[in-house]
Amino acid sequence: MPEGHSVHRIARQFARRFVGRAVRVSSPQGRFAEGAAMLDGRTMTDAKAVGKQMFLDFEDGLWLRVHLGIYGAWDFAGALELDAPTASAGGRMGQTNQRGTVVGEHEDSLASIGAPRRARLRMAEQEKVTETVETWPPEPVGQVRVRLLTDETVADLRGPTACEVLDDAGVRAVLDRLGPDPQLDDGPEAEAKFVERLTKSAKAVGLQLMDQSVVAGIGNVYRAEILFRARMNPHTPARTISAEQARDLWADWSRLLEIGVTTGQMMTMDGLDEAAHRRALASRADRHWVYKREGLPCRVCGTHIVLEEMGNRKLYWCPQCQA
CATH class of the missing domain: 3.20.190.10 (MutM-like, N-terminal)
Incomplete structure (x- = not known):
């Protein structure tokens, strides 16, 4: 999608x-x-x-x-x-x-x-x-x-x-049913709305990020990558996430969305040298931390990436980095 x-x-x-x-x-x-x-x-x-x-x-x-x-x-x-x-x-x-x-x-x-x-x-x-x-x-x-x-x-x-x-x-x-979209408003009110809607529920954060009434635009790829970048277990109850952690999730989503809009690519890895960046633009296999990498070693710790189902969608995550 x-x-x-x-x-x-x-x-x-x-x-x-x-x-x-x-x-x-x-x-x-x-x-x-x-x-x-x-x-x-x-x-x-x-x-x-x-x-x-x-x-x-x-x-x-x-x-x-x-x-x-x-x-x-x-x-x-x-x-x-x-x-x-x-x-x-x-x-x-x-x-x-x-x-x-x-x-x-x-x-x-x-x-x-x-x-x-x-x-x-x-x-x-x-x-x-x-x-x-x-x-x-x-x-x-x-x-x-x-x-x-x-x-x-x-x-x-x-x-x-x-x-x-x-x-x-x-x-x-x-529009009233949708959560904030940082491409339209990345100010403090939009951030506060995201934090409030994300953390008010006992549902897993991996479910909350896919709820379009919490935040508009995140799908399966960005969900997996944002949570890995935050080193956050997707099963964490959202209401246990601190306001600071929630604000960090919002800020990272804003950055990744801007990259996606600008480049047309879901580029979720950073710190790449020029050659690695070009490979990442050319191939999804070199573009993501965990998405579509089930059974492969984590790029950070070497633990095999896990694939499971959450909310009827595929969830990719590292059980070590995101423990």
């Missing part, structure tokens, strides 16, 4: 290529025909992500809310901007099984990797520039729930968990 950094990057693409433009909205699949008719022809006025959810604001107080869930993805084509330093192979922007090679040290636009102006970019857990668009607009491929089209850019949505038109009150009701 796409974690917070991916959804913020998708929102950036909308902000750059759709906001301020009239948008033709359709539902090639037909399942969103009524909602598409409500938005068709309106100007998009804002695009923002809150945790794993995205909100596209149209004139006259209508919003398109999208939660990609496990299978959702956006395919963009046309005039695009790519601000990630990584070209991933065979994936979707938003997902975490990123593989591929680093093209140069940074990529600031599609042109920087030799892509034509009308390229196709898939965004879900991964980002991938795929084939050239030969005709305009390109024909929808697969079961496209929603198509958003301007004169220069098209965005096709497939397989979302949630896709609905809301008014301002509906958006506010959704």
